[in-house]
Amino acid sequence: MAGVKRQRGEIMKLPSGSLRVRVYEGVDPLTGKRHYLTETIPAGRNAEREAEKVRTRFLNQVDEKRSPRTRATLNQLLDRWLEVVDIEPTTRMGYENKLNKHVRPVLGKLPVGRLDPETLESFYATLRRCRDRCGGKAYVRHRIDGEHTCTAKCRPHVCKPLSASSVRQIHWILSGVLSRAVRWRWIAVNPAGQAEPPAPPHPDPQPPNPADAARIINEAWRDPDWGSLVWLAMTTGARRGELCALRWHHLDLAAGVLTLRHSSYLDADGALREKDTKTHQQRRVAPDAETIEVLRELHGRYVDRLAQLDVEADPTDYVFSPEPDNSRGYRPDTITQRYGRLATRLDINSHIHALRHYSATELINAGVDVRTVAGRLGHGGGGTTTLRVYAAWLSESDQRAAGTLAARMPPRPVAPTQRTLASSPYQRIAAELREQITAGRLRPGDPFPAVVELASAHRVSVGTAHRAVALLTAEGLVSVIRGRRATVAHPHL
Known part of the structure; x- marks a missing residue:
């Protein structure tokens, strides 16, 4: 009949009395089949009116391109x-491990169009409670499948939450996947963009202190080759994979330059492979004179071994190797495990990556600018990552800052009734020095005791000694000139 417009979508009555609403959305890009939005309305007095509302909603979604174009699952x-x-091979393996272990078992069979922020945030909360998603139910973790007699390895399950950083990694993986689905027009909106992941954890680098670092080096040097690897990790801040991939032609001992070009990793089959560094850029590091000498001695031992084996040196041989002829590099996990055993013997809580923290922390503590430290470590962003993650709080630097501030502070006012008591440590030190000046044991023009000497002699902090000197300076008994050692002031001063 002319002039009659065909209605979009259909409402069908099912044998049960329910109404099924169906609206054509397009062709499924995955299967190539026609795709429909469907929903069933239970039978009832208002079923027809509710069905019409659903049809209108579906039509609006199709017109505004807000509807999913596929029934594909997340898997x-x-x-x-x-x-x-x-993506990099190691990154791919990490992604696949997290997806297979945490995401696919829970969300894998869910249609992509049904993912929403609430579902994702509920999933994140579950992982933060227990990585095994036990739901609070007690059960026994069996180490053997099938019928068996339980041994000591079959133990009751204990909930272990997944770390906030791991949950955030899962969130960003899903966000990238769903963002690609939006570009492919599988879905209209990225639900991960509206979901809120856990807050990022606060960086807590824990490098070994100088005393522990000395113990680690001394213990590692029982095997000089292994000790050389630990030494180089401390002084250069190189990653374990970069040390495993280091070859002799990457070292220029005459010029004193070490070039980090590659990084070793294990592929999915457990075979040792090499790839670019983490930042995909080679970097050059200038070792100190002592480190150059360590590498010269290491090379000398390498040449001696080859002479005993009647083999010629090859510049492509590895610098660190478990083989006598250095033909094969270390596996990165071998380095981690051997260092872990070393730290356990010394009763030190440390891991191989902590040596990277140590290098960054000590360089910053020594006053090296952050951009230079970031360059040695292979960080981008102008040193932001270096400061945020790798620079541990330094008590020595903090004490220097406190001492500098204390030296510029005016003397603390003392109540008249307390001026003779000299109750504070810095006042007692000042009183003792004042008495020495008055008695002539410290004469005008004599060098005044250094702050460090005063702090050591009186067993106080450097800041306290600074305040004592500042008090005497304010009284005109001590002369302080920038760039020179403080002296006892002349009477006319």
């Missing part, structure tokens, strides 16, 4: 994404 989306995404 299908993840498989497709892993086929096309271009």
